[in-house]
Amino acid sequence: DQQVKQNSPSLSVQEGRISILNCDYTNSMFDYFLWYKKYPAEGPTFLISISSIKDKNEDGRFTVFLNKSAKHLSLHIVPSQPGDSAVYFCAARSNFGNEKLTFGTGTRLTIIP
């Protein structure tokens, strides 16, 4: 049972435009959400996160939006740059007493120059 879903395996966006990556979850016990970025031959690196008590968190070109009623979060990158080409994973943490993260399947973002 995939509790965190990224339904788009890949996305291509023109340089300078907005990239929107989506993530849906099913577990209502998730209370913290993270986005990771992964380049080939490297481990995932943390990008941005959001607590379930907020609906938006912004860090430079990156903004994460959380819609709890829809159990949906999205990552906006604007403007998109070639260095943003990578695989993006969303992850969620349950408040049920442990520190594990549940990861989505990933979306490969390609920025077209």
Added chain:
Amino acid sequence: DVKVTQSSRYLVKRTGEKVFLECVQDMDHENMFWYRQDPGLGLRLIYYSFDVKDINKGEISDGYSVSRQAQAKFSLSLESAIPNQTALYFCATRELGQQTYEQYFGPGTRLTVT
């Protein structure tokens, strides 16, 4: 910066061979994790440890074992490797109490079982 080191970047093993993957971190983080990544399946948790005396199974622990030799070391073993264990393996760490729940990942080990 946290540094997470994995003992091998690439490994090729035959079916039935033993595999040992070592992970070392330089920040003495309490929490350590082993994940595997497969195409289309994302990152799945194999085992995790919250301190030296604590080991817990993740969602796909069958066929794997771990040991936490020290606060900084967490090793993953495959006693008898099989081809469907061919995957990319990542070790990760987290500082207990860190409010962002961020985990720091190693560079990964690409294991091929023939």
